[in-house]
Amino acid sequence: MKKKYLALLLAASMIVGTLAGCGSSTTTTESSAPAETTVEESAAAEETAAESTEASTEAATEEAAASGEHGPSSEAAPAWEDYDARIDQIRVETDLAAREALMHEAEDELMSTWAIMPLYYYNDVYMQSEDIGNIYCNLFGYKYFGFATAPGNTLSLQIASEPDRLDPALNSTVDGACLAILAFAGLYTYDENGQLVPDLAESVEESEDGMTYTFTMKDGLMWSDGTPLTAADVEYSWQRLADPNTGADYAYLADVIAKNDDGTLQVEASEDGKTFTVSLTAPCAYFLDLCAFPAFYPVPQASVEGAEGATDNPGAWCTEAGFVSSGPMVCTGWTHNESMTYEKNPNYYDADKVTLEKIDFMLSDDDTAVWNAFMDGSLQFIDTIGTDNMATAKEMPEYHNVPTLGTYYAGFNVNSPIFEGKTVQQAADMRKAMNLLVDRQYIVDTIAQADQEIANTFIPTGMGDGQGGEFRANDDAYTYPNEEAVGYFDPSPEAYDANVEEAISLLEGAGYVFDENGMLSEETPINLTYLTNEGTGNVAIGEALQQDFAVIGINLTIETREWSVFLNERKDGQFDFAREGWLADYNDPINMLEMWTTESGNNDMQFGR
Incomplete structure (x- = not known):
């Protein structure tokens, strides 16, 4: 992160509105x-x-x-x-x-x-048309398009090429996370001000010793197909994330959660599906951040286990358009290596706040093609700016450069x-x-x-040090091998x-x-x-x-x-x-x-x- 943004980085985790942009995805080409x-x-x-x-x-x-x-x-x-x-x-x-x-x-x-x-x-550089609003992101690179505003309630954009995985538990890329955030919801999320707020959860109670969290789910939650979404779905999904048979790259994130003798997580949904309880191995200051991380989003058990090829590919259930989800929008079209279409999810619990009817994604990492599409108005937001176009982009009002x-x-x-x-x-x-x-x-x-x-x-x-300061710094307790350069x-x-x-x-x-x-x-x-x-x-x-x-x-x-x-x-x-x-x-x-x-x-x- 840039030194000139240090105070902002330590004070907040999001940038807001049209001035905001998510961290440059490692899947896209950042001019660097x-x-x-x-x-x-x-x-x-x-x-x-x-x-x-x-x-x-x-x-x-x-x-x-x-x-x-x-x-x-x-x-x-x-x-x-x-x-x-x-x-x-x-x-x-x-x-x-x-x-x-x-x-x-x-x-x-x-x-x-x-x-x-x-x-x-x-840091993140991107281009955003001036008539597009309410796109925000966090410092971790995740773009939130679900509550964006655009003329005609339709948005055309590019963030990367063909996504590797759309299953929230199996994804490990930033572009995949942006798509997961659009189609799914977690217990917690980040709002436009960078604050952690309940999402599927209505509230959470933390024990005095910081070792137990009990979440109360919102009433009336549904999957995009209209079936109930309950705490049981969260329990299933968290156990699935940690299960070695799933093969999730992020399975290790669940190591902060206590385990039973058989290796399963100490998480439990109530019989009525209203509450979800988690026991930790030790107090964890970033636990609620994990609850907002896509790998911990609930996924529909019936779809996951009923998909053709699920035995060999745990993510088979969401390799084509039409998969069941829970977020602001649902994937309704997918021409592989070319485009994806997402449309408003009427069964999303906060659907009244979603003004967009449709988002069209161009799937490409061809810098020239992406740039030309933005310049001719075919795209209203692009996250790829090639080296050859950077000087021109920096002189345009649509250019944004924000810290990640x-x-x-x-x-x-x-x-x-x-x-x-x-x-x-x-x-x-x-x-x-x-x-x-x-x-x-x-x-x-x-x-x-x-x-x-x-x-x-x-x-x-x-990056914070967990004590209110910055980790990359020399102090009385630690000095980097190259003290003057503050590094190695x-x-x-x-x-x-x-x-x-x-x-x-x-x-x-x-x-x-x-x-x-x-x-x-x-x-x-x-x-x-x-x-x-x-x-x-x-x-x-x-x-x-x-x-x-x-x-x-x-x-x-x-x-x-x-x-x-x-x-x-x-x-x-x-x-x-x-x-x-x-x-x-x-x-x-x-x-x-x-x-x-x-x-x-x-x-x-x-x-x-």
Whole structure:
């Protein structure tokens, strides 16, 4: 997040009305420019601290291997048991200062692997016609179109290409979440002022110890087909989210909920379907945020279990238009890879506040086609602005640039064959060297072009620390390895030359040979591929990384994929190095740390596997 928005980020979670826009989806192409990846070596203490963290990671791996404990599949990958255990500890720690310290330890361990290459902190840029109103979003990238106003009560827009999943429990993308918010409802939601408010719930009662929540459901709730929606639907859906057979990427979010001996969640609907009770493992300050998160939205059991192919594909029930839902609008048309149509849901409990009769979505990540459609009036809102159009867009009154809470980054598969034959430390040094070669400022200035802040941490600027302050800050309790740069390295242009020198030194220590011109020798080449989805901004960033690596002779090949193929290959670890992006699901660092646990469905870097 931008420093200039820090006060806003800490004070509110939403931007309002036509001036608002949701965080840039990781599924769309955001014009974004890389900055230099550089490490400052001026402070010996900082260097010693970083080396100590790296050494402890390698020692942990060797100890785990010697003891025969479960560990990563590659000898060059870091052991991950300690990280998993630390995340579990954070989830139950009630002392806020101790909890923050544990989260810094977790980010230190994560960054010591150098598998994460932070490039910049997200903000959101989009175009919105001036006659469109009441579109709002939160800092986590979710756009709320259900209560928008538009001439003729019809809205045409674009947020991304073909969605990967529409099942709220199975979706893990921002564009999919925007569609889920339109078609479904949860116990809680965010209003136009960024405040958490009851949605399907009428009220909630929290126990004095913060361990139990009892929700009372609104009267007369219905699914879009007119059947009753009760607390029993919520119980079913939460159990389904946590069930390993569902295969939900976000199943780990339910780990804050206490479990029975059989592994099911301690959640219960009353016999009359009016109340829903949840028992937690420990007080959780962000629990109601989870209740507003799409993965926890109720889904219709009869539709889910009665769909053809449900045994093999738990999300089969909503792969075509006409599926049963509960939100402001229902999906009535879907031409795959081209368009979707949503129409007003007359059975929505708050239907009187929905003025739109129809929303038409253009499914495309073709920057040029999307831009032309906006310019000729075919689209009234677009979330994709290509690099070539950014300068023009910024001069137009329809252009908006608002803060979000997340990080655009690239990441290394720790089990990639490119690290074969290396020790844990040598593999980490290889990744660190490539981090240091990146000119992030160039990416931000010439590709992103939206005033993004270059990144040198995974947890972004603006993320709260759980104690009323900002997590990314030096204080009496914690200092980043690079104190002056407030991060893990100095990404400034001034540090670039020193960073390149350090990169060469690190690679030499990992067994690579350089010629007199500072280029990798033919005897010790480094060849790797960069996996990215289509879109001019994402591809341009890949090309910038390619050029940065070539400065010392590293050969980077760019491979582009259609969105859903890209997601699946990345999730399955079918890559060396990939484009990544993460917008926080709620304002707490644990959200961006627990995604890297061994069993997390969002662990693209394959830690512990």
